[in-house]
Amino acid sequence: MVKIRLIEALAIGQEHTLSRYESKLLLAHVLKVKPSWLDTWPENILTQSQQNGFLNLCQRFQAGEPIAYLLGECPFWSLTLRVSPDTLIPRPETEHLVEWVLDHFTDELALTVADLGTGSGAIALALKLERPSWHIIATDSSEAALAIAKSNAQCLERDNPANPRVDWRLGSWFEALQGTQCDIIV
Template structure:
């Protein structure tokens, strides 16, 4: 994308998008090269994607193109767009993200919607988010239900820093705690919750080779993999979550789309009732919910 004969006037927004789409396609690092090019160019220019098209024939100077070229190279090497721009939209809110946390996925919005439905008739519900990462689940719930009392746990200090920053940015109130949810002693708290929600690590280690470079090479691995079979966190939560839930409290979990039967069986064996599954936008199993009737 260098200046050729004729100067900067050759490099209009439209031509830059066409060239960069081809460049990203040839890199083999993205399944959405045009979208990525638009998002990165809009970010570099301080415009919206719609404004790119209203200014399609506007020439870009070399000075305007340089930061975009740098970001485009990062994307061609597999780095997620959200890490390059520093933000990702989720549930209609803009979250700051970085390599300390997973990039929020649209599928996880199914989990938030299920959680909201479970507490819709509860006044000032108490909710616990285990493995909060960027805080996208806990903070979305806090913004959708300002009356809720929400706590969020994570093992990683860097992730909690991102989540805390997002809480300040979005004006949401959540109580954050650093702890390892796989350790039984962390569940010895005086609080009782109406709902426990979690998007835990659920990828099997032997699935590592199937992951794209944009995930495997950049996102935090401890937030992705659960040895030995992708189900360890579900087994743990099935037996520890009841200790912090009110009688009749609920559990809502994101799962890998092949894991529904296994997770539902784990919960049923542990004594949970009304175990049901929600599908994602592609009609794949994505969220399991269950009720704890109490002993």
């Protein structure tokens, strides 16, 4: 078995077209530590299992799999959301949509908001976090995507138990709303 130090593993990641930052994210994920930990302990040796796990992630990245799917999560708004190939990866630009809605509609209004094609639940959960009094309906035609969105919601509810739940509905676009009147559709 070849012994590889953390600092050497980061260089191997860069040989697989990862930036140093991306290498740190993947290596920290394999080790189940924060990326900053790697800077503190660069001489630590990886186990064979850790080496294999890291190299597997590097190869998957090189084959075109996005970092968010490799990590199984990504940041959005003030949340960390689970993602998978069953969901789209929430884009930073989508946060502008959340900001726009929040800037134009106050929490004093009891609004019903529909998030069509919710995926990971990013928009619905960000709006619910900021406007707990709003009735948020999130729809998706994929059961797998809704399962991930609900899992993300459970994490939010655990951290904010007073926050009422999102109304998750399976169905394509407006089909899942079936006559529900909405004030905002995102």
